[in-house]
Amino acid sequence: MTSERYNAREAEPKWQRVWEERELFRTRNDDPRPKYYVLEMFPYPSGRIHMGHVRNYAMGDVVARYKRARGFNVLHPMGWDAFGMPAENAAMANKVHPATWTYANIATMRSQLKSMGLSLDWHREIATCDPSYYKHQQRLFLDFMAAGLVDRKTAKVNWDPVDHTVLANEQVIDGRGWRSGAVVEQRELTQWFFKITDFAQELHDALDQLDRWPEKVRLMQRNWIGRSEGLMVRFALDSKTSPGGERELEIYTTRPDTLFGAKFLAIAPDHPLARATAAGNADLAAFIEECKRTGTAQEAIDKAEKKGFDTGIRARHPFDPAWELPVYVANFILMEYGTGAIFGCPAHDQRDLDFVNRYGLGNTPVVCPPDIAPEAFVVTDVAYDGDGRMINSRFLDGMTIAEAKEEVARRLESESVDGRPVGTRKVNFRLRDWGVSRQRYWGCPIPIIHCDSCGVVPVPKADLPVKLPEDVSFDLPGNPLDRHPTWKAVDCPQCGRAARRETDTMDTFVDSSWYYSRFTDPWLDEAPTDRAVVDHWLPVDQYIGGIEHAILHLLYSRFYTRAMRAAGHVGLDEPFRGLFTQGMVVHETYKGPDGAWVSPAEIRIEADGAERRATLLSSGEPVEIGGIEKMSKSKRNTVDPDDIIGTFGADTARWFMLSDSPPERDVIWTEEGVQGASRFVQRLWRLTGEIARVAGPVGAEAPATFTTEALAIRKAAHRALIRTEEDVERLRFNRCVAHAYELANALSAAIGAVTDDTDRDDLAFAFREAGEVLIQIVAPMMPHLAEECWLALGHTRLVADQPWPAADRALVVEDEITLPVQINGKKRADVTVSRTASSAEVEAAVMQLEAVQRALEGRPVRKFVVVPGRIVNVVV
């Protein structure tokens, strides 16, 4: 029966149907077995799945199937991050409603995912654009409001002029919108905010506990939160010089130690003092206008030339009333950071140094590097921000930076002006509150009503969900909700008078900040979560997704879990116990004779020795082979998972995505690699047939004794089993693949040695055992092929429903071991001793070796190193 080729196209849908009919992957919340929650980041329904999805979901599926076999009650759900701009773009381009477009895409992608044979519980499928989901998101918004975690304030926002919407700072990359790529403008708008900064310290500190997260991601989040310890310092102003007789200016600094190196104070262009001064100074007003045009993105500010405008205001040094400092308005000071005012110490801050060098204010070094004499230390173009001892700083001289910081803080804290201390210690964060208002249609409506008499009124919970209207048009720019003829009109829930709905919808990152909680009980209608259920399932034991979400999605989710805890919807802080960020799928690029990108499907590659040449299939013209880059539509170097699954089958695609590269690194998609994976599928199928021929019956008793050949087969099987267990646990799937190859190679060789008259119980048992182990370690990776092989081995039960085989560790322990023998660290011989031999016995055996005696040439042994079970080193 197994002489034919394995036909994935027939077998895969067949097994998918069997799994579905038996509801094998349906997870019950009341299952008493220990829980395991494995989750891959849910996809945006863009239209079709891509190879990145295949890699991501193949990895998650290996973990899910493995844990299921190990006796866990596994939760492995799937859903759709279904709100967002592309649906509206499609609506504008093709006159199709966003909902129609989105649900059509979901249908396509669902069937694509199903063709991958993933062990998902589709009963729990959710789409964030469905009112049954966003109803609870609106409820959460209201609960967060009640818990004091929602704010409405006027803020300078990043405005995307193409998408006509506001973007969070995190969504602005290099001064451009993360989705549209348009240069972002600054606008003042009243916006809704989640007070993520309330948790800044906690989000920062808890990173230390996330020991199953990649260090890289924790570091990125730590940088993003940007905790810094500093000092607020009130500088006295000469009120004769200030526009309204202001008497002080409060600044924030993280370097109070450099206070004696101060050369100027600088305030942000939109600082109140700057505005007040500009009112009577047209030149300054013009300068402030100019600053606004450069934008406030950190990137733009860092690249822009450091410019300032002397306000004429003079400040006094806090330690020396006679020391006067000029106050500038400077384009590199942000109102949003600290107090929007700083003191400049040019010798130790590059931006300040660039500034003084432009305006001729000079610099005084106050921190001297350890290996330079203080009088020889001069700063010209490069600021010194390293360690050292204080100089030119009066009472601070000779101190370390840390000591000086402490001393300045101590003195200024105890000094009092107008009944308040001059200096106050302050922990500052770079993290800003999360602006969630978006002026778009295809998002979760913010459940708020604006009433002329009552102000901002929450929609009563009984009235949720606030549903999106269906009759909308996209032929004009701006927000369709805002210009809808009737949707906005609503009576105020408090006074009953005519009022207006909030027309902003929520940032789609809100949708993905709690979906993992909803998966635990997606049927629940009366609340977002059932506390008993959600607390049982969370945290997610293993979360798998792309590194591109290292900051935004993961930080928002960590905040959201805390906010949900505050509102009583979950009982924990950290949603993701284990996080894994997988690498990208990359592919060669090709350029045709006209310089345009050509897709891999349009070319033929010929190898002539080491030379590889590509030609166009259509015309035979030469094609230039370019660099290996992330698969993207613009470079046309994508491979469609449908094509691969249609040609080779899902198992081949999954196997190749897991083999070769370690999962956290990029994997190069190559035609040869797919061919290789496909060959292994066929080879495993043939091998299974051969094993079935020589294997003993299912469930046979183990013979009392085994011959050397049989024992060798058993050892190979159990070694592969043990290593696969270790490597699945550590998500090293490329090694799991290698173990399967190794065992298959060993079994092929063993079967080759079997002759027709071999008829021995021990060999038959060993072949059955090893064959079953091979299929079972392959099963999480290639589940369809494994079912077919399992059947061929005479089983009636599904391999997907089979407990993981028990590894016999005693089998892989050798009684006799062969140790390499080194002389002065170079290998010279081998010695075979009993596994339990003492060091003295090993030493005795080694000294008898002829090779050792020859190498010693009569010299005495200086040292004898025996590493038990590993190696022997003789030092002469």
Added chain:
RNA sequence: GGCCCCGUAGUCCAACGGCAGAGACAGGCGACUUAAAAUCGCUACAGUGUCGGUUCGAGUCCGACCGGGGCCA
């Protein structure tokens, strides 16, 4: 500019501080075949980016540098 990750056969990658090779791809030779594909067997190929240090012993640890990538500025 700072921090982090990665540099091992032609390629992708393995190797608790202990014999540099688990596995794959590509290559070469052979078997099967009228021939080819498929399949099977055999096989060459690196001393681990460079320089120094620690150690009985370094791909692995430490320092400096070179190259590639990432994050922050």
